[in-house]
Structure formats: C-alpha cells, structure tokens
Amino acid sequence: MSDQQSQRVVAGVLAILLGGFGIHRFILGDVVGGLLRMAISFVTCGTGSMIGFIEGIIYLTKSDDEFVQMYQVDKKSWF
DSSP: OOSSOOOHHHHHHHHHHHGGGTHHHHHTTOHHHHHHHHHHHHHTTTGGGHHHHHHHHHHHHSOHHHHIIIIIISOOOOO
16 A cells, blocks of 8 residues: 555445535645536536536445546546
8 A cells, every 4th residue: 555544435335425615635635626527517507516416426436546546646537
C-alpha cells in the first residue's frame, strides 16, 4: 500500500450523499473536478448529480490499495 491513508470511505459516502456538490472531489484534492461536478449539476437541474452517486458506488467497491493508487496517487478524474 502507498504511504497515503485511504480516503475511500469518506469520498464514497460524500459522493453518494452530496455528489452534485462535488465535495468528494475536493476531499481527493481535485478542485477542478469538484467545480465541474457542481457546474454539471447546476446546468442539468440536479440530474448530473447521478455522476457523483455512481462514483461513490465505484469508490466503495474498490479495495483501499486500488483506491489510493487510482484516485489519490494517479489522480484519476472520472469514474
């Protein structure tokens, strides 16, 4: 495992509950991604928040090692 502590559970739960606000992306250090998700939710009148919901499910189904490598080290932006 990487030296970083996994933010998987926090990011996953926030993505499911508050995905439209992009909070989960801010937690992962992706300011642009967070702002983009807020803009998408605003433009689609909230329908775009489903992206965050899907991301939350994906985050929670990954192992801590996978999550850290993919989203915290490699900084993967989408799904």
